Amino acid sequence: MFETEKAPADNSRTMSVARIYDYLLGGSNHREIDRQAAEQIKLLFPELEDWAWCNRGFHQRAARWLTSELGISQFLDIGSGLPTQNNTHEVVQAINPAARVVYVDNDPMVAEQATKLLQGVDGTVFIPGDLRDSDSVFSNPELRQLIDFSEPVGLLMTAVVHFVSDKSDPWRLVARCLDKLSSGSYLVLSQGTYDKQTPEVVDRATTLYQNANEQLYPRGKAEVERFFEGLELLPPYEGAKPGVTFGGLWGAEDPELADDDASRALYAGVARKP
Ligand SMILES: C[S@@+](CC[C@H](N)C(=O)[O-])C[C@H]1O[C@@H](n2cnc3c(N)ncnc32)[C@H](O)[C@@H]1O
Numbered sequence: 001m002f003e004t005e006k007a008p009a010d011n012s013r014t015m016s017v018a019r020i021y022d023y024l025l026g027g028s029n030h031r032e033i034d035r036q037a038a039e040q041i042k043l044l045f046p047e048l049e050d051w052a053w054c055n056r057g058f059h060q061r062a063a064r065w066l067t068s069e070l071g072i073s074q075f076l077d078i079g080s081g082l083p084t085q086n087n088t089h090e091v092v093q094a095i096n097p098a099a100r101v102v103y104v105d106n107d108p109m110v111a112e113q114a115t116k117l118l119q120g121v122d123g124t125v126f127i128p129g130d131l132r133d134s135d136s137v138f139s140n141p142e143l144r145q146l147i148d149f150s151e152p153v154g155l156l157m158t159a160v161v162h163f164v165s166d167k168s169d170p171w172r173l174v175a176r177c178l179d180k181l182s183s184g185s186y187l188v189l190s191q192g193t194y195d196k197q198t199p200e201v202v203d204r205a206t207t208l209y210q211n212a213n214e215q216l217y218p219r220g221k222a223e224v225e226r227f228f229e230g231l232e233l234l235p236p237y238e239g240a241k242p243g244v245t246f247g248g249l250w251g252a253e254d255p256e257l258a259d260d261d262a263s264r265a266l267y268a269g270v271a272r273k274p
Contacts, residue, residue, distance in 0.1 A: 014211065014213050015033050015034050015037050015208075015209075015213070016031075016034060016109065016212065016213050017107075017209070017212050017213060017214045017216075018081055018082050018107040018109065018110050019031060019034040019082070020212070021052055021081055021082070022081070022082040022084070023035050023038050024038055024048060024049045024051075024052035024053075025049075025052050025053065025056060025084055027082055029082050029109065029113060037212070041201075041204055041205050041208060043204075044198075044200055044201045044204050045197070045201045045204075045205070045265070047260070047261045047265070048262075050260070050262035051247075051262040051263075054262045054266055055190055055247055055268075056084070057247075057248070058190055058247045058250050058251070058266070058268045059088070059156065059158040059159075059188070059190070060088075060091050061250065061251035062156070062158075062250065062251065062270050063075065063088050063154065063188070064091050064092070064095065065251060065270070066092075066154045066186055066188070066270075067092040067096055067099060067154075068095050070186065072185075072186060073092075073096055073098060073151075074100045074146070074148065074151065074152075075088055075099070075101045075102070075153065075154040076102050076153055076154070076155050076156065076177075077104065077156040078104045078105075078129075078131055078134075078137070078155070078156065078157050078177070079106075079131060079157060079158070079159065079160025079161075079163070080104060080105045080110070080114065080126075080156075081105065081110060081159075082107075082110050082113055083113055083117045083118075088101045088103070088156065089101040089118075089121065089123065089124045093123065099123060100123040100147065101123065101124050102124075102125055102126075102127060102142075102143050102147060103118070103125070103126045103127070104126075104128075104129040104137055105126075105128070106128065106129065106130040106131070108128070111126060111128045114126040123146070124146075125142045125143070125145075125146055127140050127142060127143055131157070131160060131161075131164060131170075131173055131177075132164065132168055134176050135176075138177075149180065149181065150182060151182060152181070152182055152183075152184035152185040152273075153181045153186075154185070154186050154188060155177060155178065155185060155186065155187050155188065156188045157177075157188065157189045157190075158188060158189065158190045158268075159191070159192065161173075161174065161189065161227065162191045162192045162217050162219065163214035163215070163216065164217065165215065165217055166217065170227075171226050171227060174227050175229075175230075178231075178273055181273060182273075183273055183274060184272065185272070185273045186270060186271065186272055186273070187227070187228065187231060187269075187270070187271050187273070189224075189227050189228070189269055190247055190266055190267065190268040191218075191224050191227075191266070192216070192218045192219075192265060192266055193220060193221065193224065193264075193265060193266065193267050194218040194220065195220055195221060195264070196261075196264040196265065197218075197265060202218060205218070219267075221244060224244050224267040225244050225269075227269075228244065228269055230274075231273055231274070232271055232272045232274055233269055233270070233271040234269075234270045236249050236250040236251070236252075236269070236270075237249060237250065237252050237253075240255070243269065244268065245267070245268060246259065246264050247262075247263050247265075247266030247267065247268040248262065248263030248266075249268075250268045250270065
């Protein structure tokens, strides 16, 4: 059994990080308790919805880039979230209809919705699983049927590692997943940051998430860069040096326009495994 930050609580009275995110993205799978938490955070950080869209936009731009420019045709999307419009398989299969996507999430409601939605969709599967127990995820027969580990994989971990505490060592957990992938695979990772936020915003958000199924651990830039140790970071946009950047800037056509308060609450990077 892997280590969890908190014992699972009664689902009806516990906020779910997946449902809060769904609410922010305009979905329909959320409860009053999730909406209230989001609205409480918005009182201090009105850009919260823009932040969610900024993160989702990064996820989609990076998946598209890996498919169209780098020829990646198989993806592992860990912490995939509730199915939204333009989910990963829709983005990558629009470019390469033969692309395969394995979705993984530890929220039972995500599992229920995603399994229904993906029924009959070629090249996709949903697997209930936890980043803190990647050995079970990687040994899943359905995953192994879809992913060829002798070929490069796009490992998508967007807005998920900030739900794993330092105590559980998310850096080791990410490295453990990468160890299983071949050279030429890519890590796409984003994480919420406190670097440009007031202590009040950070305190409000982390306190509210104490009542959620997963707690929130925002991090600084150096801690986010640690996720990419030993990898070759890509330049986030044309003319930039390789590195981790604020979320909206990655893949931006006009980085100046993309630089806003929502973007500055998210770090993002894409890197190749040598
Ligand atoms: C904010 S959503 C991000 C969804 C999607 N990756 C995106 O960026 O649009 C975070 C998702 O990670 C899932 N999650 C949180 N901790 C997890 C863990 N330890 N293992 C697997 N999934 C996790 C949540 O259930 C939720 O669906």
